[in-house]
Amino acid sequence: PPAVPLPRPGAPPPAGMAVQVPLWHHYLQAVRQDFQRAEDVLLTVLERVHALDPRFLVDYSRDLGAFQFALRSSEEPLDLEVPLGLDAEDLLIEESGAAEPAGGPACCRLGVPTEGAGLEPWTANDVFSASSESSARCRGHIVPGKVLCVLRDLLVAAIVHCKHHSLIAPGSLNASSLQEEELHLSLLVSSGWRTIRFNVVPVVRRRCRVPAPERTLLVTRFPTGSLERILDQGVDLVPASTQHWRVSTDYLLTRLLGALGSLPGHRLDSISILDRVNHESWRDNGRSAGLAFSHMKMVLLWASVLFPAPEDWADLEGAVYRLLVVLLCCLATRNLPHFLWPGQNLLLASGLDLGTLYQHVEHFASQPEASLRIHVTHLGCSPPPRIDNSVKALLQLPASDPAYWTTAYFDILLDKFQVFNIQDKDRIAAMQGIFRKTKTLGSEES
Known part of the structure; x- marks a missing residue:
């Protein structure tokens, strides 16, 4: 690509950019619009998923997906997160003791406490497994394998509904890969002239401070205040296996990349x-x-x-x-x-x-x-x-x-x-x- 800095997500182009590099600016806009057309198809389906089961929410923050898509040449799948309608702070985070491969943070189970309001939807058999161990604190666990099965069935029903009611264009979405046994749900979505593979991933938001190494040193390398704001947003928990969850920092890292793009x-x-x-x-x-x-x-x-x-x-x-x-x-x-x-x-x-x-x-x-x-x-x-x-x-x-x-x-x-x-x-x-x-x-x- 031409040697022109990309604008940060959501930021207007630098002064004079439209005059100096109109072709590159228009190309970027076209790439982002291309991505967003495909994402709109998927968001329409996820809106129906939410209507069928309010436990699954719709995340409308699209800047980072379009931003990352514009940078890449490869056709790797893009993750699209489906937040679960609960807060990890209301759950019992039980670390399994087994770290992620290559020295990452430990995997964990998400326990539902015996004392806790508003968690009844998450004790239904379709996503919950009662604890076989006697515990005064924990009723059982929210199982990622079960959550994925429920979400897959909801996606199939939502796609059928959207096609039947002409909410999405014919041929705009291919769900044949939904049957694959993975820790995400894969969908092929057409943007008009190209097909983009999305990995739909259920996530649980967790508000915890990320232990950034040498935080003082890193702060000086990023725009003022940006590192602290980004890292203090916490992390996501995503499926690590059918029984365990793991920390995902993909969102934070892409935000940091966007901060660098403003320099x-x-x-x-x-x-x-x-x-x-x-x-x-x-x-x-x-x-x-x-x-x-x-x-x-x-x-x-x-x-x-x-x-x-x-x-x-x-x-x-x-x-x-x-x-x-x-x-x-x-x-x-x-x-x-x-x-x-x-x-x-x-x-x-x-x-x-x-x-x-x-x-x-x-x-x-x-x-x-x-x-x-x-x-x-x-x-x-x-x-x-x-x-x-x-x-x-x-x-x-x-x-x-x-x-x-x-x-x-x-x-x-x-x-x-x-x-x-x-x-x-x-x-x-x-x-x-x-x-x-x-x-x-x-x-x-x-």
């Missing part, structure tokens, strides 16, 4: 470009397994913290390479930390061939021109590769010493890729200090 520079351009390269080149137009947009989102969030200066994002090539050096390091060390729970490794349970994936990303970082050519007539002499053995050795360092996960270390990598353009004397001095340390390590090993 000047090419942060969102860089993720959009790399997502396209990932889809078309590294994943062979989606035919091969590989990185998801959620991985790219995490890489951008870390890169925005590690590269704090506006100058880091002023140049498009430099912005892309800031994501690339973080991604290469994560693949080389086989560890992509979750932004809010750094102890969780998002690559550990991914099942990806990380060696092959690293080779793809390394080849692009070394000679990006080949992947960015549009037609064979654009072929020409390529610049020499930017990666040598010294860079490969550097990429491994955070695996043995997490202290290398710093701006100074990644500045060295940028310098190796010839895209370090920062004049700050303190950052240059810090980079030189880390470089001397790596040289000392190299001489000791030899």
Whole structure:
């Protein structure tokens, strides 16, 4: 896409944008409208679901879905949350003790207390399982597997109703994948000229403070007040299995991405470009397994913290390479930390061939021109590769010493890729200090 920053969700375009980049602005609007046409179909169905069973609510906050859809090139499913009409604070959160794969927060069960008003609809047999253990506090549990079954049946009935009453256009919705046994309900929705897959996910809202790492440091990297406002909204609980729920931070992370989009520079351009390269080149137009947009989102969030200066994002090539050096390091060390729970490794349970994936990303970082050519007539002499053995050795360092996960270390990598353009004397001095340390390590090993 053209090198123009995307507007933050719900914000007017920057002054003069319509004059400077009308084509890109119109393209963005078209993409968002395309998404919202498809979403309108699904919301119409969910309104009928709510009419049939008031326990399931309709979430009309669409900015983030359209925002994320506009950034992506791949056709991964988009989650559409269906909030349950209850508050997790009224329930008993019973952690199972088994953490999520790769070090995430523990899964839990949602118990219904014996003393509690307004919870009778959630003790019906279709969503509730009475406790076999004698407890003075807990009547039983709200079971995610049962909730999904009820929601699936409601979706089928709602779709039939909407089609019969011509509330949705013929052919606009395909429910054939609803029979799949998953922890979400998949629907294909047509927007007119393309089909979008939505994963309908029941969620329970939970008001709890997210324990962001180094919160004071992170606050300085985001627009004033935005990090606190976003993280204090709490998290969602979504199905982790037929019996357990888990924490989902997808909404919070996308909100943080939107906050970054309000800053000047090419942060969102860089993720959009790399997502396209990932889809078309590294994943062979989606035919091969590989990185998801959620991985790219995490890489951008870390890169925005590690590269704090506006100058880091002023140049498009430099912005892309800031994501690339973080991604290469994560693949080389086989560890992509979750932004809010750094102890969780998002690559550990991914099942990806990380060696092959690293080779793809390394080849692009070394000679990006080949992947960015549009037609064979654009072929020409390529610049020499930017990666040598010294860079490969550097990429491994955070695996043995997490202290290398710093701006100074990644500045060295940028310098190796010839895209370090920062004049700050303190950052240059810090980079030189880390470089001397790596040289000392190299001489000791030899």
